[in-house]
Amino acid sequence: MADLLTIADLDVAYSGRPAVRGVSLTLRRGEILGLVGESGSGKTSLCSAITGVLPAGASVRAAGLRFDGRELTELSHEEMRRLRASRIGLVPQRPMTSLSPSSPVLRQLRWYHDGPDLADLLGQVGLRAVIDRPRDHPHRFSGGQLQRLLIVLAALARKPDLLIADEPTTTLDATVQAQVLRLLLDLRDRLGLAMLYVTHDLAVVAQICDRVGVMYAGRLVESGTVDQIFTAPRHPYTRALLAALPGRTEPGRRLGTIPGDARARSAGCAFAPRCPDAFARCGEEEPMPITIGADVVRCHRAEEDA
Ligand SMILES: Nc1ncnc2c1ncn2[C@@H]1O[C@H](COP(=O)(O)OP(=O)(O)OP(=O)(O)O)[C@@H](O)[C@H]1O
Numbered sequence: 001m002a003d004l005l006t007i008a009d010l011d012v013a014y015s016g017r018p019a020v021r022g023v024s025l026t027l028r029r030g031e032i033l034g035l036v037g038e039s040g041s042g043k044t045s046l047c048s049a050i051t052g053v054l055p056a057g058a059s060v061r062a063a064g065l066r067f068d069g070r071e072l073t074e075l076s077h078e079e080m081r082r083l084r085a086s087r088i089g090l091v092p093q094r095p096m097t098s099l100s101p102s103s104p105v106l107r108q109l110r111w112y113h114d115g116p117d118l119a120d121l122l123g124q125v126g127l128r129a130v131i132d133r134p135r136d137h138p139h140r141f142s143g144g145q146l147q148r149l150l151i152v153l154a155a156l157a158r159k160p161d162l163l164i165a166d167e168p169t170t171t172l173d174a175t176v177q178a179q180v181l182r183l184l185l186d187l188r189d190r191l192g193l194a195m196l197y198v199t200h201d202l203a204v205v206a207q208i209c210d211r212v213g214v215m216y217a218g219r220l221v222e223s224g225t226v227d228q229i230f231t232a233p234r235h236p237y238t239r240a241l242l243a244a245l246p247g248r249t250e251p252g253r254r255l256g257t258i259p260g261d262a263r264a265r266s267a268g269c270a271f272a273p274r275c276p277d278a279f280a281r282c283g284e285e286e287p288m289p290i291t292i293g294a295d296v297v298r299c300h301r302a303e304e305d306a
């Protein structure tokens with residue numbers, strides 16, 4: 001599979017305070033990459049840097065940000081914004097804020113996609129109700145129905161190459177979540193979309209992702225195939241995440257809590273104060289990323305093992 005997105009050494013900061021630090025990542029066409037890590041680890045900031053939608057006061061710096069063969073850092077701000085806007089779909093977390101409350105859902109949908117296949121498409125994702133009730137406004141539909149609708153919209157409106165979904169199923173019950181996941185997989189197969197899927201739920205990762213990126217304190221500490229991450233995690237933080245997850249393949253299991261103070265930092269590895277495997281060097285020197293095949297890990301211990 002060809003590379004669609006290559007991020008090299010990306011930093012994001014808010015008013016000078018780092019939120020994403022030196023992240024390098026590759027996403028291939030048709031691939032679903034799950035992004036996990038505890039709250040505040042920089043997942044949304046990473047997504048925002050890719051879509052180019054950041055709040056005032058935020059700064060982005062990267063050695064490279066290559067999308068479909070074009071170096072985005074060489075484009076003007078406006079060119080970059082337009083390119084991303086047309087090629088990258090974003091599934092927002094809260095559906096109600098993305099639809100106008102004062103206009104029928106079907107009419108809003110037709111603004112974006114008015115093809116003859118619309119009814120068929122909606123039927124396939126269990127949204128016939130939108131066709132059957134053409135005059136109903138958003139508040140007449142359930143949160144799950146609207147969430148699925150927004151995924152269809154994000155994927156179909158502009159036929160993007162990349163779909164970024166930032167925790168799209170956290171507010172949904174298990175049945176609706178399963179429908180949304182099936183829909184995402186179907187769209188990937190049908191449109192060849194690549195997907196960046198942010199979640200707290202490792203069971204979801206196991207279900208739909210090809211690869212996983214694990215973030216800690218703004219760093220991508222490990223990436224690998226789903227198989228690699230679940231069966232032979234290399235980073236102690238990844239191992240702690242999995243260990244904190246009872247019955248890890250049960251649906252609906254979320255990231256557990258891991259011991260130690262999440263805010264404690266050292267001059268070296270950010271995870272060192274909580275790491276059961278830390279040794280002297282870990283508290284003094286930041287580990288550099290070690291590449292193992294297509295995977296990466298940032299850990300002195302793994303470096304010694306390699
Ligand atoms: N608009 C903002 N202004 C200032 N700081 C921000 C802003 N957005 C995020 N941050 C900070 O940047 C860091 C990373 O936040 P981010 O939202 O990317 O984390 P996250 O991994 O998406 O967390 P969550 O799982 O809670 O959504 C945090 O320390 C957060 O407080």
Ligand SMILES: [Mg+2]
Pocket residue numbers: 043044045166
């Ligand atoms: Mg977030």
